[in-house]
Amino acid sequence: MIRHSPAFTRSKWFLPLFSVSMGAVLLAASWLGGQPLAGLASLGVMTAFGLVFLLGGRSETIRGLRGDGRDERFAQIDLKATAFTGLVLLVALIVAWVVQIAQGHDGNPYGLLLALSGITYLASVVILRWRG
Amino acid sequence: MRLDRSLAQGQLAQAMGVSRQTINSIENDRYTPSLPLAMALARYFGVTVEEMFDDQA
Numbered sequence: 001m002i003r004h005s006p007a008f009t010r011s012k013w014f015l016p017l018f019s020v021s022m023g024a025v026l027l028a029a030s031w032l033g034g035q036p037l038a039g040l041a042s043l044g045v046m047t048a049f050g051l052v053f054l055l056g057g058r059s060e061t062i063r064g065l066r067g068d069g070r071d072e073r074f075a076q077i078d079l080k081a082t083a084f085t086g087l088v089l090l091v092a093l094i095v096a097w098v099v100q101i102a103q104g105h106d107g108n109p110y111g112l113l114l115a116l117s118g119i120t121y122l123a124s125v126v127i128l129r130w131r132g
Numbered sequence: 133m134r135l136d137r138s139l140a141q142g143q144l145a146q147a148m149g150v151s152r153q154t155i156n157s158i159e160n161d162r163y164t165p166s167l168p169l170a171m172a173l174a175r176y177f178g179v180t181v182e183e184m185f186d187d188q189a
Contacts, residue, residue: 042151060153071150072166 012054012068018048090117133177133184134159148172 025047030039056062062075063069097110134144134155139158145152148169156179157163165173174184 059153064151069151071154073150073154073163076163108137 012063012066016050016054019046019053022046023050060065066086086117093117133179137177144176147176 005082020043026046026075027036030036030042037082053062053066056066060069060074064074070078093110093114097107097114100107100110134141141155142152145166148155149182150169154163154165158165160186172183177184
């Protein structure tokens, strides 16, 4: 089988454990911010999300997202979905940036995020071109 | 070619290390396999890649 992702992300435990870990990080951040109940709610949501992925059965979508059912076709699906998500985010950032400027603000943090996006895209193109 | 050998999509998928849905998508022209997978499929059936995928071959 041709591998399309690192071994640890192909384990069925990776995404569920990642979800719970993110929930724990959110809980800690919310606790520090004086909102422990919101943190506990976040941990609950992320744990439920992890359980859906862990117990998701034989669904190709769940197994592909989880990693253990990922093959070259799913890797392509993932790539296209990631590109589309990035496009939607960029459009949202541009709209928010323009609206902020029109309201007399400096456009940040949207301008900074757009700059980061642009630099990341250009650097990726250069590096990927070098790698062939 | 698969049916000639009485192979289920799942059996071929397992032999190729891909999902059953990927085999189904290839058979229904919804997905073009990578060159390594195309070669593996051709090798599995003992034919050339052209014979496997080119209707004109």
